[in-house]
Amino acid sequence: MLRSRTIVAAPVRSASASWQVITDLVADTIAVSGFLARGEAEIAMLAAAPAGRMLIAGGHLDRHPLVLVVGAVHCAITTVSGTAALNAEENLNVIPGAATATTFTIYLPSPQPLVKVVAEAAAGHERLSVEAPPASQPRAAAAAGAPLVDTEALRGAVTGR
Numbered sequence: 001m002l003r004s005r006t007i008v009a010a011p012v013r014s015a016s017a018s019w020q021v022i023t024d025l026v027a028d029t030i031a032v033s034g035f036l037a038r039g040e041a042e043i044a045m046l047a048a049a050p051a052g053r054m055l056i057a058g059g060h061l062d063r064h065p066l067v068l069v070v071g072a073v074h075c076a077i078t079t080v081s082g083t084a085a086l087n088a089e090e091n092l093n094v095i096p097g098a099a100t101a102t103t104f105t106i107y108l109p110s111p112q113p114l115v116k117v118v119a120e121a122a123a124g125h126e127r128l129s130v131e132a133p134p135a136s137q138p139r140a141a142a143a144a145g146a147p148l149v150d151t152e153a154l155r156g157a158v159t160g161r
Helices: 015-031 038-057 083-087 115-122 139-143 151-159
Strands: 002-008 066-070 073-080 104-107
Touching: 002 015, 015 038, 015 066, 015 073, 038 104, 038 115
Parallel strands: 002 073
Antiparallel strands: 066 073, 066 104
16 A cells, blocks of 8 residues: 655754654554554664754655555655745554564665665664665555455345345
8 A cells, every 4th residue: 555644854853853752653553553663663774863853854754655555555754844844734643554563674765875874774683675675565556355345245144044
């Protein structure tokens, strides 16, 4: 399932404050899963923090998203800066769909001139990657193979059998 979140950056928030908001969003989403630990997400985001703050301060996350893949959920997280940040609305709610996830990866964008900095940060934790995130499956494709409605059960309920 493809999701997205936009985080307000400068001049409303500093790069550090914006990174903390992204960290909280990622960690809160991971914490929903009964199989994953919030602390692991926080540690991964801490390892990525130096590069993350640079990506925000340079406006790179305005154009190139950080992508959280948790189970079947793919969430593109971008920032908005400048005048647009003054009127932007944020949705900081937990990203839905991660309750049954057993794994997660945070894909960091690595635009020039930050390729080396981002690669070093990603090397700091196994849940971080500079690779292109895998393609997200549309909801219909994710459900393919598992019908949305059990027609036999419905038929039985309607006919009373």
